[in-house]
Amino acid sequence: MPKYVLHYFDVRARGELIRLVLTVAGQDFEDHRFSFEEFAKFKPGYVSGQVPVLEVDGKQMNESLAIAKYVAREYGSYYGLKSNLGHFLYLLFCVLLKLRKLPASQAEKQTRLCGKTNLDQYYVDRVLGACTDLFTKYVEVFFAKDDATRSELQKKMGEEHIPRFLKLFSEYLKENTNGKSDFFVGNSGSIADLAVHDLLTSLIQKDEKLLDKYPTLKANRAATEALPNIKAYLDKRPKKDI
Numbered sequence: 001m002p003k004y005v006l007h008y009f010d011v012r013a014r015g016e017l018i019r020l021v022l023t024v025a026g027q028d029f030e031d032h033r034f035s036f037e038e039f040a041k042f043k044p045g046y047v048s049g050q051v052p053v054l055e056v057d058g059k060q061m062n063e064s065l066a067i068a069k070y071v072a073r074e075y076g077s078y079y080g081l082k083s084n085l086g087h088f089l090y091l092l093f094c095v096l097l098k099l100r101k102l103p104a105s106q107a108e109k110q111t112r113l114c115g116k117t118n119l120d121q122y123y124v125d126r127v128l129g130a131c132t133d134l135f136t137k138y139v140e141v142f143f144a145k146d147d148a149t150r151s152e153l154q155k156k157m158g159e160e161h162i163p164r165f166l167k168l169f170s171e172y173l174k175e176n177t178n179g180k181s182d183f184f185v186g187n188s189g190s191i192a193d194l195a196v197h198d199l200l201t202s203l204i205q206k207d208e209k210l211l212d213k214y215p216t217l218k219a220n221r222a223a224t225e226a227l228p229n230i231k232a233y234l235d236k237r238p239k240k241d242i
């Protein structure tokens with residue numbers, strides 16, 4: 001198993017998806033967190049002068065989404081005859097029993113973290129793109145230069161951006177298997193689900209009723225929290241606004 005060290009600020013933001021992917025993949029990692037003040041002394045040592053940086057056996061990787069997908073592919077690309085056959089029989093069993101949802105086998109969960117087919121990878125990427133767009137808006141509010149600007153951006157966020165993206169995510173969920181799966185891609189969790197989970201965490205912390213009008217997103221959140229190792233990680237991680 002490689003030695004992973006994640007270097008990032010003591011927040012979720014652009015580092016958390018990497019932490020979540022490593023967690024679901026069952027990989028131990030050193031979570032090197034630092035304050036904004038402490039960052040100055042580490043900055044010159046990072047290739048782009050920015051974080052997150054994931055050190056893999058001493059080799060530095062930068063660019064948050066590229067890193068998250070790299071890790072997801074490391075632990076999400078194996079699928080052999082045995083697991084496919086097992087999963088086929090499992091699905092047949094579900095269909096025969098007329099189970100409404102199509103649960104994924106453990107093997108299948110591990111094959112799809114980053115999308116199994118080219119089309120699946122596209123579905124993952126479009127969700128990640130939307131997450132980046134909404135996150136950018138959230139960051140603008142968070143770092144607004146004064147209170148007046150913040151309240152103006154906040155208003156736009158609540159009235160326009162959040163409803164637009166929650167509707168979009170709901171449509172993506174519906175489009176995938178027409179509601180038979182609670183995940184964004186196929187019938188198992190991927191980094192798309194982890195990215196949406198993290199993004200919505202920031203928004204739900206400010207409005208706990210946020211998802212009341214979006215039942216499919218609520219179900220997606222619950223399904224994501226049921227992915228391997230996630231619940232224990234969420235329970236112990238420090239609570240942050242961003």
Ligand SMILES: N[C@@H](CCC(=O)N[C@@H](CS)C(=O)NCC(=O)O)C(=O)O
Pocket residue numbers: 013014043049050051052062063064065
């Ligand atoms: N596209 C890069 C952006 C990285 C980035 O903007 N990092 C910020 C923190 S979230 C940073 O290091 N800021 C400090 C600086 O630029 O000096 C990624 O996604 O990794």
